[in-house]
Amino acid sequence: MGLCLCFFYLSFGTITRNLVIERPQRLVCYYQDDGLELRLLDVPGDLCTHINIGVASLNNLTLALPPSLQKVLQDELPIYHAANPHVKILLWIGGADSGKEFADMVINHARRKEFIRSLKAVMQKYRALDGIDLDWEFPSAYDKERQHFSQLLYEIRQEWNREHRSDRVLSVAVAAPEGIAFFAYNIRELNLYADYVSVMAYDFHFYTKDTPFTGLNAPLYARKNESSIMSTFNINYTIHWWLRNGIEPNRLVVGLPTYGHSFTLVNPFNKRIGAPALGVGECGLGGFTTHSQTCDCGNRYLKPLYEYDEETCSPILSANQEWISYENEKSITCKAQFAKSLNIGGVMIYSLNSDDIKNSCSYIPKTHDNKPVFPLTQAVKAVISQ
Numbered sequence: 359m360g361l362c363l364c365f366f367y368l369s370f371g372t373i374t375r376n377l378v379i380e381r382p383q384r385l386v387c388y389y390q391d392d393g394l395e396l397r398l399l400d401v402p403g404d405l406c407t408h409i410n411i412g413v414a415s416l417n418n419l420t421l422a423l424p425p426s427l428q429k430v431l432q433d434e435l436p437i438y439h440a441a442n443p444h445v446k447i448l449l450w451i452g453g454a455d456s457g458k459e460f461a462d463m464v465i466n467h468a469r470r471k472e473f474i475r476s477l478k479a480v481m482q483k484y485r486a487l488d489g490i491d492l493d494w495e496f497p498s499a500y501d502k503e504r505q506h507f508s509q510l511l512y513e514i515r516q517e518w519n520r521e522h523r524s525d526r527v528l529s530v531a532v533a534a535p536e537g538i539a540f541f542a543y544n545i546r547e548l549n550l551y552a553d554y555v556s557v558m559a560y561d562f563h564f565y566t567k568d569t570p571f572t573g574l575n576a577p578l579y580a581r582k583n584e585s586s587i588m589s590t591f592n593i594n595y596t597i598h599w600w601l602r603n604g605i606e607p608n609r610l611v612v613g614l615p616t617y618g619h620s621f622t623l624v625n626p627f628n629k630r631i632g633a634p635a636l637g638v639g640e641c642g643l644g645g646f647t648t649h650s651q652t653c654d655c656g657n658r659y660l661k662p663l664y665e666y667d668e669e670t671c672s673p674i675l676s677a678n679q680e681w682i683s684y685e686n687e688k689s690i691t692c693k694a695q696f697a698k699s700l701n702i703g704g705v706m707i708y709s710l711n712s713d714d715i716k717n718s719c720s721y722i723p724k725t726h727d728n729k730p731v732f733p734l735t736q737a738v739k740a741v742i743s744q
């Protein structure tokens with residue numbers, strides 16, 4: 359697989375007659391088939407370099423695809439792939455609730471083999487798939503999960519080599535906080551077997567009963583007020599942690615959110631970052647707001663307050679007791695520029711679905727066809743394709 363990348367660089371160099379090695383600037387986009395609002399065929403072919411489509415889960419060691427996802431893979435994927443052969447489409451496996459299923463599966467060779475067999479069947483059935491994205495949240499150092507995860511990656515590669523499909527893409531979605539990442543991954547082995555890893559550099563703060571305070575979903579830097587562990591919960595710190603701990607820069611992809619987190623304030627007059635919160639906000643679903651929901655919600659209030667924290671590149675919307683940390687074109691551009699300036703492997707977006715697909719924020723002139731739009735993802739693309 360390392361060899362493939364070399365060929366890529368060499369041919370690139372030959373074409374441009376330029377020995378400067380350009381790192382591939384990936385734009386990896388998550389797409390969740392929701393059976394409703396967003397079709398794969400609505401995603402412009404020139405937007406993302408990679409699309410992770412899912413979610414496939416693990417059920418008794420075997421891949422389980424919801425019927426609506428099967429339908430997308432059957433009906434839309436071949437059309438999309440034929441029209442946009444340069445876009446890599448990966449099956450997204452796992453997700454936030456997948457921890458136990460992964461842990462049960464990796465535990466020994468026989469069980470991993472069973473999974474790899476089911477993976478083989480899925481890849482044969484949906485031939486337009488270019489690879490997989492493993493989203494185990496998260497392996498731990500206990501019960502040798504970290505070691506078994508590395509073994510799984512190795513065995514998937516071995517299987518693909520046997521099938522003469524070393525061109526397939528294997529990516530891993532990884533934790534940002536060092537307190538998780540340190541125990542979860544053998545970074546040397548990620549370099550060996552994963553084409554790239556996407557660091558989920560978001561969810562640094564959201565409402566829980568144990569953290570009943572407002573906070574920023576994806577602050578770029580620590581704020582001056584933050585010290586000790588709090589000053590590590592940001593994009594800059596965690597990305598540098600991954601680099602310092604040996605991830606090859608061209609395999610490091612910075613994951614950015616298009617969604618926000620909402621809170622309900624205890625006191626509508628205390629709106630600062632870190633103010634006491636009673637619960638998740640009314641906007642969105644369970645404290646998650648798509649960008650369209652954030653703008654729709656802001657428009658419902660009489661006097662919404664739009665603020666921008668320059669220190670962390672983070673916009674905040676507040677109104678009455680509602681408080682939302684979200685992304686807009688300015689903040690996501692700022693964060694994409696950070697990724698670009700490090701000359702690393704690219705940017706990941708979570709997700710296309712939570713971008714302003716309904717154009718509720720009116721960044722883009724309204725059209726008559728009401729086709730989904732992707733202003734935040736477009737903003738990232740504009741930065742990394744400069």
Ligand SMILES: *[C@@H]1O[C@H](CO)[C@@H](O)[C@H](O)[C@H]1NC(C)=O
Binds near residue numbers: 418
């Ligand atoms: C899991 O699969 C094994 C072998 O395919 C089978 O024997 C077992 O009953 C299954 N367990 C469940 C809970 O479905």
Ligand SMILES: *[C@@H]1O[C@H](CO)[C@@H](O)[C@H](O)[C@H]1NC(C)=O
Binds near residue numbers: 583631
């Ligand atoms: C920083 O902390 C101090 C004391 O806790 C507080 O008064 C101030 O408002 C905070 N500043 C910001 C920008 O959060």
Ligand SMILES: *[C@@H]1O[C@H](CO)[C@@H](O)[C@H](O)[C@H]1NC(C)=O
Binds near residue numbers: 579594595
């Ligand atoms: C970003 O992180 C690096 C490494 O932890 C640190 O040296 C640097 O000061 C940080 N930058 C800012 C602006 O906080």
